Amino acid sequence: MKNGITNVLIVGVGGQGVLLASEILTEVAKESGLDAKKSEVHGMSQRGGIVTSHVRFGEKVLSPLIPSREAGVILAFELAEALRWVGELNPEGRIIVNDQKIIPTITTTGKFFYPENVIEKIKAHVPGATVVDAYQIATDLGNPRLVNTILLGVLSQSLDIKEEIWLKVIERMAPKGTGELNKKAFMAGRKVE
Amino acid sequence: MEMLLSGNQALARGMYEYGGEFASAYPGTPSTEILQTIARFFKDDIYAEWAVNEKVALEVAVGASYGGARTLAAMKHVGLNVAADPFMTLSYTGVGAGLIIVSADDPSLHSSQNEQDNRYFGKMASVPILEPSTSQEAKDFVKIGFEMSEQFDTPVIIRLTTRICHAKGLVEIGERETVENKGFERNIEKYVMVPAYAAKRHALVIERLEKLKEYAESSEINYTEWNDNKVGIITGAIAYQHAREAMPDASILKLGMGYPLPMKKIREFASEVDKLFVVEELEGFYEEIIAAEGIKVEGKKFFSNHMELNVDRVRKGFVEAGVLDSSVIHETVETEAVLPRPPVLCSGCPHRGVMVALRKAGVYTNGDIGCYTLGALPPLSQIDSCLCMGASIGNAFGIEKAGKTKKKAVALIGDSTFLHSGITALASVVYNGGTTTNIIVDNRITAMTGGQDNPSTSKTLMGDAVEPVDLAEICRAVGVKHVRSVDPYDIDETYTVLKEELDREAVSVIITNRPCMLFPNKVKDEPYTVEADKCIACGACFKVGCPSISISEETNEKGKHKAVIDHLTCTGCTICAQVCPADAIVKFES
Numbered sequence A: 001m002k003n004g005i006t007n008v009l010i011v012g013v014g015g016q017g018v019l020l021a022s023e024i025l026t027e028v029a030k031e032s033g034l035d036a037k038k039s040e041v042h043g044m045s046q047r048g049g050i051v052t053s054h055v056r057f058g059e060k061v062l063s064p065l066i067p068s069r070e071a072g073v074i075l076a077f078e079l080a081e082a083l084r085w086v087g088e089l090n091p092e093g094r095i096i097v098n099d100q101k102i103i104p105t106i107t108t109t110g111k112f113f114y115p116e117n118v119i120e121k122i123k124a125h126v127p128g129a130t131v132v133d134a135y136q137i138a139t140d141l142g143n144p145r146l147v148n149t150i151l152l153g154v155l156s157q158s159l160d161i162k163e164e165i166w167l168k169v170i171e172r173m174a175p176k177g178t179g180e181l182n183k184k185a186f187m188a189g190r191k192v193e
Numbered sequence B: 001m002e003m004l005l006s007g008n009q010a011l012a013r014g015m016y017e018y019g020g021e022f023a024s025a026y027p028g029t030p031s032t033e034i035l036q037t038i039a040r041f042f043k044d045d046i047y048a049e050w051a052v053n054e055k056v057a058l059e060v061a062v063g064a065s066y067g068g069a070r071t072l073a074a075m076k077h078v079g080l081n082v083a084a085d086p087f088m089t090l091s092y093t094g095v096g097a098g099l100i101i102v103s104a105d106d107p108s109l110h111s112s113q114n115e116q117d118n119r120y121f122g123k124m125a126s127v128p129i130l131e132p133s134t135s136q137e138a139k140d141f142v143k144i145g146f147e148m149s150e151q152f153d154t155p156v157i158i159r160l161t162t163r164i165c166h167a168k169g170l171v172e173i174g175e176r177e178t179v180e181n182k183g184f185e186r187n188i189e190k191y192v193m194v195p196a197y198a199a200k201r202h203a204l205v206i207e208r209l210e211k212l213k214e215y216a217e218s219s220e221i222n223y224t225e226w227n228d229n230k231v232g233i234i235t236g237a238i239a240y241q242h243a244r245e246a247m248p249d250a251s252i253l254k255l256g257m258g259y260p261l262p263m264k265k266i267r268e269f270a271s272e273v274d275k276l277f278v279v280e281e282l283e284g285f286y287e288e289i290i291a292a293e294g295i296k297v298e299g300k301k302f303f304s305n306h307m308e309l310n311v312d313r314v315r316k317g318f319v320e321a322g323v324l325d326s327s328v329i330h331e332t333v334e335t336e337a338v339l340p341r342p343p344v345l346c347s348g349c350p351h352r353g354v355m356v357a358l359r360k361a362g363v364y365t366n367g368d369i370g371c372y373t374l375g376a377l378p379p380l381s382q383i384d385s386c387l388c389m390g391a392s393i394g395n396a397f398g399i400e401k402a403g404k405t406k407k408k409a410v411a412l413i414g415d416s417t418f419l420h421s422g423i424t425a426l427a428s429v430v431y432n433g434g435t436t437t438n439i440i441v442d443n444r445i446t447a448m449t450g451g452q453d454n455p456s457t458s459k460t461l462m463g464d465a466v467e468p469v470d471l472a473e474i475c476r477a478v479g480v481k482h483v484r485s486v487d488p489y490d491i492d493e494t495y496t497v498l499k500e501e502l503d504r505e506a507v508s509v510i511i512t513n514r515p516c517m518l519f520p521n522k523v524k525d526e527p528y529t530v531e532a533d534k535c536i537a538c539g540a541c542f543k544v545g546c547p548s549i550s551i552s553e554e555t556n557e558k559g560k561h562k563a564v565i566d567h568l569t570c571t572g573c574t575i576c577a578q579v580c581p582a583d584a585i586v587k588f589e590s
Helices: A018-031 A079-088 A105-109 A118-125 A134-141 A144-156 A163-173 A179-190 B007-017 B033-041 B054-066 B077-082 B084-093 B119-125 B135-152 B195-218 B237-246 B263-272 B285-292 B311-320 B351-361 B371-376 B391-402 B415-421 B423-431 B471-477 B491-503 B575-579
Strands: A006-013 A035-040 A050-058 A071-076 A089-098 A130-132 B002-006 B020-025 B047-050 B070-076 B099-105 B156-161 B167-172 B222-225 B228-236 B250-255 B257-259 B275-279 B364-366 B409-414 B437-441 B482-486 B508-512 B528-530 B549-555 B561-565 B585-587
Touching (some): A006 A018, A018 A050, A018 A163, A089 A144, A130 A144, A134 A144, A163 A179, B002 B135, B007 B070, B007 B156, B020 B033, B054 B070, B054 B084, B070 B077, B077 B084, B084 B119, B099 B135, B119 B156, B119 B257, B119 B285, B135 B156, B222 B263, B228 B263, B228 B285, B237 B250, B237 B311, B351 B409, B351 B491, B371 B409, B437 B491, B471 B482, B491 B508, B575 B585
Parallel strands (some): A071 A089, A089 A130, B070 B099, B364 B409, B437 B508
Antiparallel strands (some): A035 A050, A035 B167
């Protein structure tokens, strides 16, 4: 990717696990011997706001923020958020979209509307967009909380990082007693076509 | 060994490694995690506390420094306004052991009421400023800061910004160095700032600044990266990273010290480059100082003082300045404007019932700093002012005294904010014969910044159990005769008490009695649901602004949408059930 730096933009809504996913990705990059930075803003995340996390890694990372249109991968935890940020993707980049809607409270005012036909709109920008129903996969595995690890598995397809490093970091950072399950979820995501 | 640390965590690590013994702060985004990290990982070696406000945090820190401990006081940028009184004269007394003041500025107001640039505080007080540009530097500058503080007998500001505080990067980890604590050494002429002694100290401050200027010339944290000499950039803090990435071929003079500036180095750098620019976030602080020395430089003309910088904004500035080819700017892609997601009061938040009662009473509400400020946003739209910590009580009294406003103004303030700077305002209102109604939304935690303890909770940052302060007794002690408690989950009760106090020709305080639903423990009662056949689609429940309530696909005969409740997130606070005119909201039975 550009200047040898890999740029991953992870987006979603507060409470979805965006921050933990970006934390794991950054640790994975570090464990691979790379320089890594990640930037996000805390504060409002618990109150239903937009959450974005910039993760950059490579030989030497300067700005912690991904420049506009230089995201090599966008990992979107939510449909409308995928549409909001799709313009940040570089022309050769990949967008992974979790097929989940979170409708904000503001729609109850009747002045704002959740966008329609989001997947078609994203595909108009990026015909090869990957759409994943991570919630369904997580439910099949027996725990809806596995969504973010499954999405990391899908993301891992696009990154040149050894599988064992992923599994080691997930084991270490998953909530106590959920290491094996999270590794299984990661592998399920890694196999998504 | 290397670790991935945020700037805040790295700074806390620096406190540990470089012999820090004492840390005091009031929580404030983006600085809060500094003290949390110290208390979580280093409390065997460093004492850490939440002070009641930033002024007290600094005063306690000053005492600890006089008392011989390497000390840190941390606050968000607006916190230094609160602490400005001790800060300005602290510059005169100097320190005992090393004293670092962290000012965490918030360009782009991610979570603040303004985007002030606190480098001006350093200049105003003749206090040196260090500006890290990475997590590693955030740690390293603690060492430099302590040494500088002790060598020059001055407090030192480490100025962070949100993108340093909350960005993670690799940090080399070291062992703790112990530094001898010599205790307090009596020195009346140094520490007692009466006019005669303070005048002498001011002369020393002026001398000190000259010595610091010499230090800045020789300091390795102000260094030059020579490249092409067509464009020279003077930059520091996070702006350095953006500028380095945007202009890989330019020469850069990187300032680790934001004040005082190394003018000889700057003059020499300026003479070696064809065009000189300053890239700095917020105000043109370096630029003003450099231009005042007669050096030709440009900066704010191309790099706005509004909102934070990034690589794109820096590239655009250099394209506009004619030194960068416009091909580096990526064409933007037109995408659909997606609806906003403003933060909202949580499901089950005890502030919601108060907002509904205030709306019913038809009053103006002078708000304050805390989660309840979110009540300003639609659909609640019930907060009419928010200025700074503690302002609500004085604001409401001022509106009352101005005399022309027909509706009554009510002050709305949280427990932590009341303790921070509301008590003095309340005493003043009583003293001056006010008749205002003041509501303390007491959720017994500092919630907005992530649930920190304060004197109204029952433990300290170190985890020690304490007796919580009695807010009602404080109000009575400053002379409020009418202090009442209400259950904010009961709209009728809250409204009735509010009405009675509004009608009373005397100052009164109403204190709500429900804890935060997030901190310290999640509150989760039996959830509610909407019986669709009873729902008349009136939208009353939508107007309480609860994230668990959304628009149903189902409509009434006029095509208006009914409501639906997500029983997974509903906490069973019953506010929506109380406003429903059709009794359509009932307990959920699975």
